[in-house]
Amino acid sequence: xxxxxxxxxxxxxxxxxxxxxxxxxxxxxxxxxxxxxxxxxxxxxxxxxxxxxxxxxxxxxxxxxxxxxxxxxxxxxxxxxxxxxxxxxxxxxxxxxxxxxxxxxxxxxxxxxxxxxxxxxxxxxxxxxxxxxxxxxxxxxxxxxxxxxxxxxxxxxxxxxxxxxxxxxxxxxxxxxxxxxxxxxxxxxxxxxxxxxxxxxxxxxxxxxxxxxxxxxxxxxxxxxxxxxxxxxxxxxxxxxxxxxxxxx
Amino acid sequence: xxxxxxxxxxxxxxxxxxxxxxxxxxxxxxxxxxxxxxxxxxxxxxxxxxxxxxxxxxxxxxxxxxxxxxxxxxxxxxxxxxxxxxxxxxxxxxxxxxxxxxxxxxxxxxxxxxxxxxxxxxxxxxxxxxxxxxxxxxxxxxxxxxxxxxxxxxxxxxxxxxxxxxxxxxxxxxxxxxxxxxxxxxxxxxxxxxxxxxxxxxxxxxxxxxxxxxxxxxxxxxxxxxxxxxxxxxxxxxxxxxxxxxxxxxxxxxxxxxxxxxxxxxxxxxxxxxxxxxxxxxxxxxxxxxxxxxxxxxxxxxxxxxxxxxxxxxxxxxxxxxxxxxxxxxxxxxxxxxxxxxxxxxxxxxxxxxxxxxxxxxxxxxxxxxxxxxxxxxxxxxxxxxxxxxxxxxxxxxxxxxxxxxxxxxxxxxxxxxxxxxxxxxxxxxxxxxxxxxxxxxxxxxxxxxxxxxxxxxxxxxxxxxxxxxxxxxxxxxxxxxxxxxxxxxxxxxxxxxxxxxxxxxx
Numbered sequence: 102x103x104x105x106x107x108x109x110x111x112x113x114x115x116x117x118x119x120x121x122x123x124x125x126x127x128x129x130x131x132x133x134x135x136x137x138x139x140x141x142x143x144x145x146x147x148x149x150x151x152x153x154x155x156x157x158x159x160x161x162x163x164x165x166x167x168x169x170x171x172x173x174x175x176x177x178x179x180x181x182x183x184x185x186x187x188x189x190x191x192x193x194x195x196x197x198x199x200x201x202x203x204x205x206x207x208x209x210x211x212x213x214x215x216x217x218x219x220x221x222x223x224x225x226x227x228x229x230x231x232x233x234x235x236x237x238x239x240x241x242x243x244x245x246x247x248x249x250x251x252x253x254x255x256x257x258x259x260x261x262x263x264x265x266x267x268x269x270x271x272x273x274x275x276x277x278x279x280x281x282x283x284x285x286x287x288x289x290x291x292x293x294x295x296x297x298x299x300x301x302x303x304x305x306x307x308x309x310x311x312x313x314x315x316x317x318x319x320x321x322x323x324x325x326x327x328x329x330x331x332x333x334x335x336x337x338x339x340x341x342x343x344x345x346x347x348x349x350x
Numbered sequence: 351x352x353x354x355x356x357x358x359x360x361x362x363x364x365x366x367x368x369x370x371x372x373x374x375x376x377x378x379x380x381x382x383x384x385x386x387x388x389x390x391x392x393x394x395x396x397x398x399x400x401x402x403x404x405x406x407x408x409x410x411x412x413x414x415x416x417x418x419x420x421x422x423x424x425x426x427x428x429x430x431x432x433x434x435x436x437x438x439x440x441x442x443x444x445x446x447x448x449x450x451x452x453x454x455x456x457x458x459x460x461x462x463x464x465x466x467x468x469x470x471x472x473x474x475x476x477x478x479x480x481x482x483x484x485x486x487x488x489x490x491x492x493x494x495x496x497x498x499x500x501x502x503x504x505x506x507x508x509x510x511x512x513x514x515x516x517x518x519x520x521x522x523x524x525x526x527x528x529x530x531x532x533x534x535x536x537x538x539x540x541x542x543x544x545x546x547x548x549x550x551x552x553x554x555x556x557x558x559x560x561x562x563x564x565x566x567x568x569x570x571x572x573x574x575x576x577x578x579x580x581x582x583x584x585x586x587x588x589x590x591x592x593x594x595x596x597x598x599x600x601x602x603x604x605x606x607x608x609x610x611x612x613x614x615x616x617x618x619x620x621x622x623x624x625x626x627x628x629x630x631x632x633x634x635x636x637x638x639x640x641x642x643x644x645x646x647x648x649x650x651x652x653x654x655x656x657x658x659x660x661x662x663x664x665x666x667x668x669x670x671x672x673x674x675x676x677x678x679x680x681x682x683x684x685x686x687x688x689x690x691x692x693x694x695x696x697x698x699x700x701x702x703x704x705x706x707x708x709x710x711x712x713x714x715x716x717x718x719x720x721x722x723x724x725x726x727x728x729x730x731x732x733x734x735x736x737x738x739x740x741x742x743x744x745x746x747x748x749x750x751x752x753x754x755x756x757x758x759x760x761x762x763x764x765x766x767x768x769x770x771x772x773x774x775x776x777x778x779x780x781x782x783x784x785x786x787x788x789x790x791x792x793x794x795x796x797x798x799x800x801x802x803x804x805x806x807x808x809x810x811x812x813x814x815x816x817x818x819x820x821x822x823x824x825x826x827x828x829x830x831x832x833x834x835x836x837x838x839x840x841x842x843x844x845x846x847x848x849x850x851x852x853x854x855x856x857x
Binding site (some may be wrong): 151153173174175176177178182184186187188189190191192201202205251261 | 460462463464465466467468469470471472473476480481484485
């Protein structure tokens, strides 16, 4: 899936523009990370892709088609969504959580069953009785893995990730990032990831963009962003004290 | 011990009333779930309608149950004497907790969970059925539990409008001031509430832990609703409408008079449907005018003041004529007076009356310097109570009048705490405690002559009603009424037997 933001503006009717004249093109299969401080419109940017929001001006094109022309429900079924709070359904088992979208898409039962066990082993929960457990019986890292499996369940060609691993402890975070890179290498879906943690962006993304004042102030390979001159970019980059080798692919 | 005896003697009746009680609550609560859950869902989808809806239901909840019954009685479809009005009232009371818990149950679903559902491409309907409702189930079950327990408590008032249930015993006991009878109804009602609470609590926990299939739940709910519809149809199929419906208010004298009317009508070969022990003047009047009652006994003074809100003429004949005119305008015929006047009576101890030669209220002036009067609180306050009495008769007692509860006042006179009281002219206690009523020689108290009031339309349809009422004209003197009251209240005899014997004697 390819996504293009063309001169996108967005506001909620108030004085303040959240996004203004934002341009971005994401190619099929690449991981693009958008970094910015809290409240600069990162989540808005993701919601514009799966049509939870529509732009006030400009256009967002998914596979060349304006999101205004997409059926929101159909679009969302083909785009996985992972976010910090995860939002696992507490009344369902892990298996049922992962099976939600395939069931909504009326997959046959045996195909759903094999898909669920395939996904659980993909995210490292294939052994033991994880499938039958409830979300509250899992650790934070395990929950995030289930969230990822659920987002991948119906073979989406794109993943939107909103601070996906932010709530995890550092060790688990590093581990799950590595797993994610492996999974992406295998499935090659397009990924747009937003985060305030530039280290996460550097660790995961092919290209990193920095968002400020409603627009992208830089976009490029991690190495280029790391050496950019813009003081707003520097302010973010300088928060990363030491780059551990495990974080750099 | 007496309570166990009572239950043993009335085993079948207790079981029937318990079943009736449980059925009332089951039907009304289920109907409240069927209406309340969808309305609650609507309220979360349209917050403005939701606020408005909760406001209305909140207000309805604050209406006292008896008043609500009174308002509903004359309405078509939901009203009428009997179970429909009771079911509607219970339904209204059950609606609030269910509506509330549905709304809060859905609103307190974790925002992240809802967001995940939306982002996964769930439609509004899928979000509701797959995520919001299952997560709101524990909250809704809590609401159903509250509604059921409130319903079981409130259903006791169903007896006030002739819908049966365990309230029958409670009302009967209250009117006879008999705590055994009250407990005979109150204890099973409390036990029913506890049992229902336990069962629903258990069901709620099972539901929370079970893997919920929504389609299965829906099917089960559907089956339950159909079963309930059949059950309620069977329970409340209306019996034939050619029976004459006889009512009475909820105190002993009224129940006796209702039974008297009923037996007299049966003697004329009519079928009678007894709706005795209805909750007061307001409900009897509503039922009479809406056609749910055909006949009951009213008092002229009460009719003019409480029903038509006018002041009462003190001449009994004028008061009777006024009563006839007022009722005639509403399609109600007033029969000839039964023969007694249930007015206030100024009472003294019998021995004092004999010793001091007291016959009229005027005679009190001879002893008032040394005497202490006792009056009910209302009688003491109202202008047409003690203040007016004192002015008309020029009374000024040695000690200030003592205000006391009406139920205690007769005993207070008998044991010498007070020396003169205002009581009820037909009270059974007058004879039992050997009291004497002084003659109201200046006609201070308005007349409360007992008169049968009947729907004119019913009398035209069944002329035998008129014959029965005519036969009762002048049949019950004040002394006779006191003896009948005493037979039931003091001797604890069955109302039917007491009335049967009275009619046999009168013939």
